[in-house]
Amino acid sequence: MPLQYPLSAVVAPHADRADDMTLALVLTTISPEVGGVLVRGEKGTAKSTTVRALASVLPPIEVVTGDRFSSAPGDTSPDGTWPLDAETETRPVRLVELPVGATEDRVLGSLHLSKVLADGVAEYEPGLLARAHRGILYVDEVNLLHDHLVDLLLDAAAMGRSTVERDGVSVAHAARFVLVGTMNPEEGELRPQLLDRFGLTVEIAAPRDPRLRAEVVRRRLAFDADPEAFVASYADAERALTDRIVAARKLLPEVELTDAVLTKVAEVCAAFEVDGMRADIVTTRTAVAHAAWHGRTTVTRADIRQAALLALPHRRRRNPFDAPGLDEDLLDAILGDEEPEPEPPLPPEPEGDGDSEGPGDEGLDTGPGGPTRPPSEDGPTRPPNDSDGGDQPSETEDQGLDTPPRPSGATRPPIEGEGATRPPSEGEGATRPAMESVIGAADPYKVRRFEVTGTGAGESGKRSRALTTNGRRAGIDPTGQGGLHLVETIRAAAPHQRSRGRTDGRIRFEQADLRTARREGREANLVLFCVDASGSMAARKRMEQVKTAILSLLLDAYQRRDKVGLVTFRADSAEVALPPTHSVDIAAKRLADLPAGGRTPLAEGLLTAAEVLRIERVRDPRRRPLLIVITDGRATHGPDAVTRSRRAAGWIAEQGTSAVVVDCEQGPMRLGLAGQLATQMQATHLPIAEVSAQALAGVARVA
Incomplete structure (x- = not known):
């Protein structure tokens, strides 16, 4: 040892x-x-x-020799009550x-x-x-x-x-x-x-x-x-x-x-x-x-x-x-x-229970x-x-020499006519232009539950339908990955007992008789937020509403045990503000510091999000993604901005990614661009005012 x-x-x-x-x-x-x-x-x-x-x-402990429960003499265990003179041994x-x-x-x-x-x-x-x-x-x-x-x-x-x-x-x-x-x-x-x-x-x-x-x-x-x-x-x-x-x-x-x-x-x-x-x-x-x-x-x-x-x-x-x-x-x-x-x-109490002063x-x-x-x-x-000496530090195999890596931009698949969309490096963009602004969020609210379509087989969680190791029993699992289904195993072996020469009370089993249970439950997903932080979103009331909705969705992801990631796009590029992680705390902190301003590189944002999802599919293939795009649908950066955005949306649809487009457009004169984007992505279109669970009390699920 x-x-x-x-x-x-x-x-x-x-x-x-x-x-x-x-x-x-x-x-x-x-x-x-x-x-x-x-x-x-x-x-x-x-x-x-x-x-x-x-x-x-x-200090070492004294246990009854041979006891499977580490009982001390005189203790009661499922194996019996051990007498005080039981044979013991001392072990660490x-x-x-x-x-x-x-x-x-x-x-x-x-x-x-x-x-x-x-x-x-x-x-x-x-x-x-x-x-x-x-x-x-x-x-x-x-x-x-x-x-x-x-x-x-x-x-x-x-x-x-x-x-x-x-x-x-x-x-x-x-x-x-x-x-x-x-x-x-x-x-x-x-x-x-x-x-x-x-x-x-x-x-x-x-x-x-x-x-x-x-x-x-x-x-x-x-x-x-x-x-x-x-x-x-x-x-x-x-x-x-x-x-x-x-x-x-x-x-x-x-x-x-x-x-x-x-x-x-x-x-x-x-x-x-x-x-x-x-x-x-x-x-x-x-x-x-x-x-x-x-x-x-x-x-x-x-x-x-x-x-x-x-x-x-x-x-x-x-x-x-x-x-x-x-x-x-x-x-x-x-x-x-x-x-x-x-x-x-x-x-003192009437009985005098020892509380003497x-x-x-x-x-x-x-x-x-x-x-x-x-x-x-x-x-x-x-x-x-x-x-x-008592005044020295806490130690480890590689003591604290690592610091959390700074998020960096993800690479994207090329698209015809795409302009320069490289995410800024750590040294770039250090000074924030005067047109940028940082606006806080209000208190989060309970949101509607978004699900990934179909039945998955990922990590146990609380979001989408999946085959899991725990949950309700829903039949026989043909893959043999579930726990033993004892009743079905006995039922499969029962017709063959005479041919197997059974002569006593014991049931004779063979490998072919084993049946496993098919259990249905809920899985955790990767929820990737793709957020428009351009000038068209920078109005104080709109950005506050957007950040509050994202904060509410982050709280929902935390409660459902999802991984979360954050991609933002503004000015002339997109950035992976937070690579996929289990820590919604960090996502909330990045969201609080999110600036807004500049043009809208919608295509770059969608392609960056698609590349993050591609990498995560390789890294964790069992965790199905849910892409939530929060935008008003405008595309104003680069040549043929609208055309490139449509192509990016179509490419996401070809990957079969479950997606939701949260429409931030407001006011009496609406262009409906976010709705068109949702159609091109084969995604669910949802006005931002309807993200709240109270907004549509009769709706239980959006996929």
């Missing part, structure tokens, strides 16, 4: 404060009830390296990695198919949740995981139990694990409802200090050159981390949680207007774990501050375009400069016998790699 990079050797991204990622991971292992950690960050920022290194510093904590393409059967477990067919015995085969019990379940790129699987993981993590009711199997087993998800926001966001189910969240970035970056490279090269020697050099620091985690776990039940602490946490959560009560509970648990991590039995202002910084930022998002974060100045103002005074004790209740005071190392009130406390 290859050696893992040591956790104590991971360099923190900021020299002036602690490594929030490492701290969050440690706190949730001290108190798993916190609910797991979501790590958001750009590529190359040591996300995977740090998570994998965490397992090596966790497991780090179970859940691949993005995992199926629900693999996650939850299901019927042991080979034993059913061969022996006629219905036996449950445990899934990844059972294997991760009392360990770490790690999901890399959790934002790309199917929503129903994320729901399963978060429910199991919150309840500490997994229940399976399927295929004639009824099993419930413990599933207490630390859930860790990592993601790159460039690939799209998690839904706010799912974000809230993660206990803590951390935003990380590569260090910008050249000295820290050099230290990252130095350590990584040393590890790659001689892993054994490098790991051995950090052995003492790793043992110190393990001992400190063990001590914090033992101290956790002794940490005093006073009414003053609960009131202060409630004040913080109320001030930041978070929804529900989960934020209060998670913040309180995190503050208690933070106090135990620092060897204290009382919760201080610094504990609450650090807990709020980890537990609240992602819970303030109301829609996908809200930037996560927390106003630290407001947080400090709420907490105050001094430790809060304890509130008067509440009258007295002179020893000093609120948030640390007290004389307490902390071995009290934290500073100016910010987060030192990270777990204190033995290593």
